[in-house]
Amino acid sequence: MRGFFKKLKIGLEKTRSRLVGQLTETVTGRPQFDEELFEEIEEVLIASDCGVETAGLLAGRLREECSRRKTMQAAEVLEILKEQMVLVLAGDAPATTAHQPHVILFVGVNGTGKTTSIGKIGAQLKAQGKQVLFAAADTFRAAAREQLQIWAGRSGADIVTGADGSDPAAVAFDAVSAAITRGRDVVLIDTAGRLHTRHNLMEELKKISRAVGKAMPGAPHETLLVLDATTGQNGVAQAETFGAAVGLTGLVLTKLDGTAKGGIVLGIRHRFGVPVKWVGVGEKPDDLETFDPAEFVAALFQ
Amino acid sequence: MFGDLSDRLDGIFKTLRGQGKLSEGNVKDALKEVRRAFLEADVNYKVAKNFIAGVEEESLGEKVLSSVTPGQMVIKIVYDRLVQLLGGQSRDMAFNPRGITIWMMVGLQGSGKTTGCAKLALRHKRAGRKPLLVAADIYRPAAKDQLKILGKALDIPVFTTDDGPVKIATSAVAHAKENDYDLLILDTAGRLHIDDVLMDELKRMREAVKPTEIMFVADAMTGQDAVKSADEFNKALGIDGVMLTKTDGDARGGAALSILEVTGRPVKFVGTGEKSADLDVFHPSRMASRILGMGDVVSLVEKAQAAVDTKKAEELEQKLRKAQFTFEDFYDQLQQVKNMGSLESLLGMIPGVGKALKGLPIDDRALVRVEAMIQSMTPEERRNPSIINGSRRKRIALGSGNSIQDVNKLIKQFGEMQKMVKKLGKMGPKAFSGMKFPF
Known part of the structure; x- marks a missing residue:
């Protein structure tokens, strides 16, 4: 976990320096907090993709807390904001793999990094001695199967595939059945990226989820929405629609090593209560780690 | 994609349009809402700030406040600046005139x-x-x-x-x-x-x-x-x-x-x-x-021009003149509509329609069902729908996987269309305005 903390810190370097830099600049040099200061803090939060509503909410809570504690010191104001952000994100159980096999379905819009995340998670579970099986249920995008096969080859995971254009639900069903027969520990199901506004594709996704439940009652045990950290307010709509279709148990936040701030997770957590489970902070297999809200915020405010 | 932004702005502009007179206060309030709508649409906060400042400056000028329809003027300013911000005109890719x-x-x-x-x-x-x-x-x-x-x-x-x-x-x-x-x-x-x-x-x-x-x-x-x-x-x-x-x-x-x-x-x-x-x-x-x-009528017309076969359109016109519109012609029409793209995207381009249909799932399969019913008819039935009796209807329903009621509905509406077509010669093009399509 310490390694992750360090990596996340490096990954978030740009994020942190920008966010905290701006906040510190905003807050310091002002002995008195005033209305303008809160508006500026709100603006900084909006610039991190927190969303107008969440930014307003955080700024409002901050305002209340500051007046309750009768503080106006820059350092304290920042500390309170930090607390408020942890409060929004806190209280998540870490990711578990309790079932045999434990089935995880990965969903999301196009290009967020579903296949890559599965490759990374698979490699890590494999390194922990788990028997992993990939289901290449993205039968739509050209070479999606090949991409997952390469990841499977690297980590030595099993893979169940179907022909291009074949029924993804059938691939998912076969994969889970195969995992049961072969006694595998974890099944990671890759699905084709789809815009949440495509009614038919969302119906297809529901079918995949149902098929998985038929192969193993109670499965999928987790349904993770893979979200690109550069995503703006549309992330809220994605979480809402995917959640309504297949019920989300968590988020995978990818590409956090850029300058994107991923503030949208605060908005999603606040609106739908869906927690972040994993964060991607680089290109290497171990650059994807389980998410700890306290560390996330701490790293953000280091 | 800009749907939600449109909705937000629409509401704001409605308020503005309703104002006989604009004051500095209500313009500022409206623009504050525009700013929020922009931020929620992921417009960068600095860009949004500059945009609003520009619109505000222009809106509060003498020309707008003293005009007969100040609300409309503000909307025009927002539109013009938006076009400007979006790049003014469309641009093609550059080609190398000498070589690859x-x-x-x-x-x-x-x-x-x-x-x-x-x-x-x-x-x-x-x-x-x-x-x-x-x-x-x-x-x-x-x-x-x-x-x-x-x-x-x-x-x-x-x-x-x-x-x-x-x-x-x-x-x-x-x-x-x-x-x-x-x-x-x-x-x-x-x-x-x-x-x-x-x-x-x-x-x-x-x-x-x-x-x-x-x-x-x-x-x-x-x-x-x-x-x-x-x-x-x-x-x-x-x-x-x-x-x-x-x-x-x-x-x-x-x-x-x-x-x-x-x-x-x-x-x-x-x-x-x-x-x-x-x-x-x-x-x-x-x-x-x-x-x-x-709305975006220009794109709609372009899509129609690209998809519609002129020769077939002329043939159809001849048939319409002679009141010989058959299920076969109707089927051709359906194919051309399908070539233009999904119904949802087409309807979204018609002013006002996008909003009216928001949230309703537009089912392209309704077209497929109509198609299947026509395909389940014999050539004779397509040319002369009046021969389609009860047992033929049952066969068409079974063949196309629809209920007999669906088939009845299609034939009834097609009959109404034919009547309209017949009236066309006498009444001119207006006859089309009341026409109901069976989907």
Whole structure:
């Protein structure tokens, strides 16, 4: 976990320096907090993709807390904001793999990094001695199967595939059945990226989820929405629609090593209560780690 | 994609329109709402701030406040500035007049470069060019395979070697010269703008092949960070244009406004779907109309012109004149409507309709059902629907997988259509206004 903390810190370097830099600049040099200061803090939060509503909410809570504690010191104001952000994100159980096999379905819009995340998670579970099986249920995008096969080859995971254009639900069903027969520990199901506004594709996704439940009652045990950290307010709509279709148990936040701030997770957590489970902070297999809200915020405010 | 933004603005403008007189106060209130709508649409907060400041300054001028319809004037100012912000007019890609045109596609991971390459290649192959796709993404597993598969499906050759990206690019240029390709589209690996090593590699590629145009591929769903990444790519490489992808979702696309404002580079194309043909030229004025909920009739007419077969249309006109409209003609009409795109996207272009239908799932399969029923008829039945009796109806229902009620409905509505057609000669084109289509 310490390694992750360090990596996340490096990954978030740009994020942190920008966010905290701006906040510190905003807050310091002002002995008195005033209305303008809160508006500026709100603006900084909006610039991190927190969303107008969440930014307003955080700024409002901050305002209340500051007046309750009768503080106006820059350092304290920042500390309170930090607390408020942890409060929004806190209280998540870490990711578990309790079932045999434990089935995880990965969903999301196009290009967020579903296949890559599965490759990374698979490699890590494999390194922990788990028997992993990939289901290449993205039968739509050209070479999606090949991409997952390469990841499977690297980590030595099993893979169940179907022909291009074949029924993804059938691939998912076969994969889970195969995992049961072969006694595998974890099944990671890759699905084709789809815009949440495509009614038919969302119906297809529901079918995949149902098929998985038929192969193993109670499965999928987790349904993770893979979200690109550069995503703006549309992330809220994605979480809402995917959640309504297949019920989300968590988020995978990818590409956090850029300058994107991923503030949208605060908005999603606040609106739908869906927690972040994993964060991607680089290109290497171990650059994807389980998410700890306290560390996330701490790293953000280091 | 700008749907929600349109809705927000529509409400705001309604309030403005209702005002007989505008005061500084109610203009400011309205613009505050516009600012919020922009922020929620992912328009960069600085861009939003500048935009609002500009509109406010112009709106509070003497000309607007003293005009007869001040509300309309403000809306016009917002529209004009939006068109301006979106780049003014649509722009095509640049071609090399002496030799091979080279386009290089760059961008963050997952923005849609590979798919975008295939779409551009298809579009220009149809326009008579001889494109060569170049797979130079050596990092993402199976990225080369993806381009190869797309190229094969479109019958467009894909060039790649096992070398590094720079070498692949230079070899591709040599290969294109030898084999008379006139358009080379270079797919590069996705990378973060802060990754100095990979950004340097792009610079070396640019130096090696001197592309005619560098296209920045950006996801329409990007948030506030769009400004940062586009700006960095522009500073490092000097981009010439932007392709905005995944615009068929419900992202409000504010990132597009921000990228334009910050880089000064125009959006040239927008990706509008998953198929290789789903690429549209970006039209700032039409997009501004859509943002403000004014519809996009120009695009609709263009789509109709592209899809409708003129010869068949003339034949149909003859038949209509003679009142010989049959199920066969109706079937042809359906095919032409289908060629124009999904019903949802077509209806969205009609002013006012997009809003009225919001949230209702438009089922393209309704068309498929009508099609199936017509296909389940015998040629004789199609030409002469009056012979379709009870047992024929039952057969059509069974054959097409519909209920007898569905068949009854279709035949009844078709009968009404025929009546309308008959009246056409006497009443002129207005007869069509009351026509009900059976879907």
